[in-house]
Amino acid sequence: MFLRTSTKVQLLFIVWTVIASFVLFFALLGNHFPFDIAWKDALFSGIIISVISQILYFIQTYSHAKRPVNFSNFGLILVLTAIYQLLINSAFKLVLGNERWTEYIRPFEGARACLVFFVLISVSLYWWINKNQQIQSQVHQQLIEQERALTKAELDNIHQQLQPHFLFNSLNSIGALTEINPKEANRMILLLSDFLRGTLRKDIQTLIPISEEIEQVKRYLEIEKIRFGHRLKTEFDIDEGCLETLVPPLLLQPVIENAIKFGLYGSTDEVIIYVGVKHQENGLEIEVRNPFDPDFTQYKTGKGFGLTSIKRRLMLLFNQYDLLTTEKQDKLFITKILIPK
Incomplete structure (x- = not known):
């Protein structure tokens, strides 16, 4: 019994x-x-x-x-x-x-x-x-x-908020280019379609190789280069031994968007955005550098949703609060992201 x-x-x-x-x-x-x-x-x-x-x-x-x-x-x-x-x-x-x-x-x-x-x-x-x-x-x-359901709901909510400014700016640029440079407008539409296809199919909780994330960032930068022309330059320093390391998807685009916003807006000079990826003892380190003008009004008043959202995502995914840090060196703004082992 x-x-x-x-x-x-x-x-x-x-x-x-x-x-x-x-x-x-x-x-x-x-x-x-x-x-x-x-x-x-x-x-x-x-x-x-x-x-x-x-x-x-x-x-x-x-x-x-x-x-x-x-x-x-x-x-x-x-x-x-x-x-x-x-x-x-x-x-x-x-x-x-x-x-x-x-x-x-x-x-x-x-x-x-x-x-x-x-x-x-x-x-x-x-x-x-x-x-x-x-x-x-x-x-x-x-x-x-x-807790998992709430975490997923919050991550999905963050996901929905990541792209709007970029998307609206791109559509405005396409509208402007349609009249003055239809060929570039068509190219931008194709790049935007390719970028959004890669973005929308991603599960924000599923990790992907850093190589895929870098390719998606490059698509994003190609679109932005059409908007800003010769002023936007990029420099990648990727350790080849890191290419298969897994990271959260859509991690870098908000950081790069933030770098473009505070690096190019308010400036007419050529701007170089640096992206570096390398292994550290405690995990994978991603570093993004962009020049900034400390006197630029938008920099002082901006809410910085992009970096805030990334910091929140990393905390929800890895349960650590210090995985995204920022610092200023001379006129460089440096963002560092650590993906723990």
Whole structure:
């Protein structure tokens, strides 16, 4: 009669019951009980306590108390102890007869009842702890699933906010080029289509090789070069040993967009944006450098959603808060991203 408990728990209980039965058997022999009474007592007691314990488990499973020791459980164990006494006495009277029952079993009824009561208390406590662990595990798993769902929803929300400024600017540029340079406008449409195709098909929680991310960034930069012409220059320094390292998709585009925004807006000079990727002891380091003018008004008032979103994404994916850092050196703005091992 094994009711809805794990195989491991049931096996442990069976082992404990068998050991307890052997202990009882040798204890009775040591107290000069006849061999046949000793083994029958051990066998009957083991079977009856096993059945009663399973009944106790069944009741506690479907009526799980908040506390391991309470009046309900206490009363239940008293009733089950009385049932044990009734069953064991009936079995012994049937098998041994009244005379042997009176001689060997009846004198120890009080001690047997006390012992069985404390055994059932222990079993009840064990079943309660086991059931409570199952409940806590289920609650913990539900919380994990909820957290994953919330994380995915937040990542999706961030994903939806990454592209709008770039997309609107590109469409405006295409509109302007349509009249003055239809060929470049057509090229920009094709590049934009290719870029968006690669962007929209990405699962924001699935890691991709850094080589794919670099290729997507290059597509993005090709579009921006049409907008800014000769003013936008790029320099890539990619360690070839890093090309297969996995990173979150759409990681660099907001950083590059940020670099273009604060590097080219407000300036008429040629601007070089540097992208470097290399291995470090604690993971993959991605570095983006762009010149900036500290007196540029938009730099001072900008909200910096791009970097904020990347920092938030990295925290949600890797549970670390310091994976994106920024610093200023002379007139260079440096953004560093660490992808932990």
